[in-house]
């Protein structure tokens with residue numbers, strides 16, 4: 001059996017829209033310094049929603065993104081991470097590895113009162129709150145289930161899907177875990193170094209054989225069903241930093257983005273875009289916020305449906321016309 005593709009062209013899906021753009025934010029870091037993390041947990045001042053607007057934390061961009069998207073009349077998906085702790089969850093042999101310092105420190109706590117407030121404010125405002133599976137969770141269903149449960153405890157209802165941190169993926173094995181813990185879509189599939197639709201099928205260790213039969217050889221422009229059911233995979237099409245790096249400048253990135261949108265329209269594609277929240281800080285990351293804004297206005301002017309993955313998921317599976325055939 002080969003994977004079935006879902007398309008904007010399927011009858012009844014996305015109404016009269018030409019194509020679709022899903023907006024996503026992986027919430028990796030919200031505090032620039034580790035000290036801030038301590039203060040945020042200790043200081044009850046941050047408990048109040050109004051402090052979400054304060055400009056004291058350069059990476060804390062929830063209110064800014066919400067205001068920006070609200071002004072543009074769109075919503076998006078925010079994926080929250082519940083990373084392991086280097087000193088309590090990882091073996092001492094890993095403590096001194098620089099990569100592990102980057103991987104397992106500097107994160108936030110899902111129960112941090114300011115994070116809890118942000119999650120609830122997003123949810124109440126119509127944004128999707130989803131799961132950003134921690135570094136090892138792509139191959140650890142128990143850990144993934146626990147993280148999902150913790151996030152849902154904060155959120156007060158179930159999450160629909162999410163994306164793995166670092167796009168870690170072991171082909172259909174990871175999707176099987178996701179489906180088993182009750183997630184209904186995954187947005188991890190893709191490349192963190194290239195932009196566009198033609199993501200090669202993953203060559204994963206243990207999942208390689210199954211990959212060959214359940215993942216299209218070239219994914220093309222579509223969302224697809226790796227199994228014969230309603231579990232969907234939304235391939236990542238464009239991520240901010242690789243886009244700018246590949247293009248060489250923010251201006252060049254914009255013309256590349258325009259081409260991508262025109263291409264998406266022609267192919268009736270579903271674009272999935274990832275902008276990390278901290279890059280909305282214009283002082284620290286000049287140009288990225290503006291690029292995101294232009295992505296949305298251009299997509300809308302080309303006739304795109306723009307919104308969170310969860311809504312796109314329901315568009316695709318709740319219409320009897322879209323059978324994935």
Ligand SMILES: [Zn+2]
Nearest residue numbers: 026028165166
């Ligand atoms: Zn991440």
